Amino acid sequence: MSGFQVILLEGSFSADDSDLRVQLDDGSHKSVYEALRPLVGQRVQFALHHLPPHGIEVGKPGAGSCLHPEGVGCPVSHDQYPDRMLTFHLDGVLREDPWSIERFDGSVIPIPFRGLPGHYGRVAAATILDMERMREALSRFSPQALKGLQGSEVEDLLERLRKGAS
Secondary structure: OOOOOEEEEEEEEEEOOOOEEEEEOOOOEEEHHHHHHHHOOOEEEEEEEEOOEOEOOOOOHHHHOEOOHHHOOOOOOOOOOOOOOOEEEEEEEEEOOOOEEEOOOOOEEEOOHHHOOOEEEEEEEEEOOOHHHHHHHHHOOOHHHHOOOOHHHHHHHHHHHHHHHO
16 A cells, blocks of 8 residues: 655746756755656646745736746746636546546546746645555454554544545
């Protein structure tokens, strides 16, 4: 059973020929693709969107998320459509080459990374735990294996299983 994993990248995005990078608020830079690779092949909740760093700024391109002056040269045409903001949210299996989400019905939806360079935004992904596999794994535990757990830990575990079943 794969463990729960979360990726959250927020900052100013840029791209070169082979990578999408984000400059985080602390000034460091990260590769978006490298950060996401550990989740490839897993079922995830995936979100990507423009995010104005100072809240919504009416009248500014991308409500303040676009870093292109007056939106000129923006990959999502903020010079023509200043009120639009990119938002993408999907549940499915994360795929690479090309980056996409494979849905339960077999359809493959490309992730619109091309809309992030030159914008302040956010990319987030979290694995979705397979409740049936979790129950199966727990059923193999003997009472002795659970002996060291605190009562509150067992209650918390059971509550999470209950929520996942409904």
